[in-house]
Amino acid sequence: MSLCFDLNDLEDLTVYAKQIQDNVLEDILTLNANTEYLQRFxxxxxxxELFKKNVPVVSYDDIKPYIDRAVNGEPSHIISGKPITRFLLSSGTSxxxxxxxxxxSKYFxxxxxxxAQSASIISKHVKGVQQGKSMTFNFARAQFSTPSGLPISPAMSSYLMSEYFKNRSSNCYTSPDEVTLCPDSKQAMYCHLLCGLVQRDEVVSVGAVFASTLVGAITFLENNWKEMCTNIRSGHVSEWITDFTCRDVVTNIVGGPNSELADVIEEECRKESWKGIITRLWPKTKFIQSVVTGQMAQYIPILEFYSNKVPMISPLYASSETMFGVNMNPLCKPQDVSYIFMPNISYFEFLLADEGNKGEIVDLVDVKIGCCYEPLITNYFGLHRYKMGDILQVSGFYNNAPQFKFVCRKNSTLNVGVEVTTEEDILKALNHATELLKSSDLILMGFTCYADISKLPGHYVFYWELKSKTVNDIVKLDNKVMVECCCVLEESFNAFYRKLREREGSIGALEIRVVQQGTFNSLMEFFISKGASTSQYKSPICIKSSEALALLEDKVLARFFSDKSPPL
Structure with a gap:
């Protein structure tokens, strides 16, 4: 007997997760079994069962030759049973x-x-959110064509340019689509903020895909609020906004001179501290919506400072490979965020992330609470048992669908020898170290790190961009505090690191290099110039690019080293 599911109903999706997953795999294999790739297996x-027995677990390098052939114009059926209509470009920063x-089109x-699922969940937890607007910082990067003539652009940009975004049922944003689609990210950011300021009394939420974008927006506002006030006071948009489609629609929203509003904004922005600036400028803000898990967790303290600790909602988990799931408890603390996987989108398997694992793979509904897994994705477009490199921990179940906490990126690690310091280790250590900054009235605006093995012994280097909590105040670095930050970072690492650090010659003293303000904005601009999307940009925890390292090195103001070995 076949079961009928309402695939828009969360209860059906989660109660019948196993049956829906089985149906999804059957659909994918029926569509793709005769592709050149799957035909081999x-x-x-x-x-x-033949799929599970014969089709191998793969990484990107394994399937890249097939994708390259499709990009260069060979027929879609190399890897996909249905025609490929475009290509997505990952950010490349993680x-x-x-x-x-x-x-x-199925991806969009x-x-x-x-x-839609995420918005529905949030509206059930936050009263009145549908009666206002969201100041959301979305950016669409210009697309280009592959040699085969198909468009290629980052996932979020592709969605923003799709009919699914253009034909959405309601518009809840302060920014018109012309601003979101403006190919110049600086002009788009200025217009996003200007539209948000003019409609400040309607804003009930502030959002972006990633927390780093929100921090960047507030920094941009700090540097440009005077000009925006001039625009509002005069009713004219600055002449350097040369995207005329964007300019015309924003001019219409500004709606003529408004000295009273300009005075209110100016009064708030002139104050000594920008603590709570989000709720001061947008007083009806009920929450911030942005991914704050994984490497984005570093931005939680600065967003709390700017927002007077309004709730931070990390709404969903998604990637260029597939959509995964949604946060069923949106008002939970950022450190408690879990995502329930939607079983109707792709077929999900899980490789146990355990050093002793002999390759054990389990289905979505068979994962165990407390265990860590690497997801394997089989989608409709040519990925089969694909390892994407995220590590997730099962935190519970909603009906029969598991909920996962994001732990770390598998390949985001530091090492100078045989030790392995993971992204999770780094973020935990950073949390401990930045507690010490409170005594210096400083905020960490951005960080990254790398293992310097140019000299022996190799050592860990952290680049920190610091800012005073007081507007326009010079950052005063206390040598004792900064050295202690180095020591606390090391003390927070795993026992194997600490043991090797104590042995003279194995690992050198950890170093913090403080960089100029604005450095991490320059780093973002560098990656965007290399093809990363403004909406999808994630400041890398571990730097791998020699060009990016050179940029950071050019901005170094001061260097500090731990002055003792961490206790075992």
């Missing part, structure tokens, strides 16, 4: 290199579905 069969993924249908 399945010989035209769509049998589920994994160290950009990747290209084939998709068709899934994205719209995930966004």
């Amino acid at each position: 399945l010989h035209g069969s769509s049998d589920r 994994g160290g290199k950009q990747k290209i993924f084939p998709v068709n 249908e899934d994205m719209a579905f995930i966004f």
Whole structure:
């Protein structure tokens, strides 16, 4: 007997997760069994057990030759049973290199579905959110064409240019689409903020895909609020906004001179501290919506400072490879965020992330609470049992669908020898070290790190951009505090690191290099110039690019070293 599911209903999706996953795999194999890639393993069969027995677990390098052939114009059926209509470009900032993924309209249908589910969940937890607007910092990077003539652009840009975004049922944003689609990210950021300021009494939430973008928006406002006040006071948009489609629509929103509003904004922005600036300028703000898990957790303290600790909602988990799931408890603390996987989007398997694991792979509904896994993705567009490199921990179940906490990126690690310091280790250590900054009235605006092995012994280097909590105040570095920050970082690392550090000659003293203000904005601009998307940009925890390292080195103001070995 076949079961009928309402694939828009969370209860059905989660109660019948196993059956829906089985159906998804059957659909994918029926569509793709005769592709050149799967034909090698399945010989035209769509049998589920044969798939699990014969199809190998792969990384990007394994499937890249097939994707490259499709990019260069060979038929879609190399890897996809349905025609490929465009390619997505990953940010390249977390994994160290950009990747290209084939998709068709189903990807954007899934994205719209995930966004709708998340919005529905949030509206149930936050009263009145549908009666206001969101000041959301979305950016669409200009697309270009592959040699085959198909468009290629980052996932979020592709969605923003799609019919699914243009034909959405309601518009809840302060910014018109012309601003979101403006290809110049500086002009778009200015216009996003100007539209948000003019409509300040309607704003009930502030959002961006990633927390780093929100911090960048507030920094941009800090540097440009005087000019924006001039625009509001005169009713004219600055002449350097040369995207005329964007300029015309923003001029219409500004709606003529408004000295009273300009005075209110000016009064807030002139104050000595920008603590709570978000709720001061947008007093009806109920929450901030942005991903604050994983490497974005570093921005939680600065966003709390800017927002007077309004709730931070980390709404969903998604990637260029597939949509994953949504946060069912949006008002939870950032450190408690879990995502429930939607079983109707891709077929998910899980590789146990355990050093003693012999390759054990389990289905979505068979994961165990408390265990850590690396997800394997089988989607409709040519990825089969694909390892994307995230490590997730099962935190619970909603009906029969598991909920996962994001732990770290698997390939985001530091080492100068045989030790391995993970992204999770780094973020935990950073939390401990930045507690010491409170005594100096400083805020960490951005960080990254790398293992310097140019000299022996190799050592860890952290680049920190610091800012005073008082506007325009010079950053005063206390040598004792900074050295102690170095020591606390080391003390927070795992026992193996501490043991090797104590042995003379194995690992050198950890170093913090303080860089000029604005350095991490320059780092973002560097990666964007290399093809990263403004919306999808994630400041890398571990720097892999020699060009990016050279940029950081050019901005170093001061260097500090730990002055003792960490206790074992």
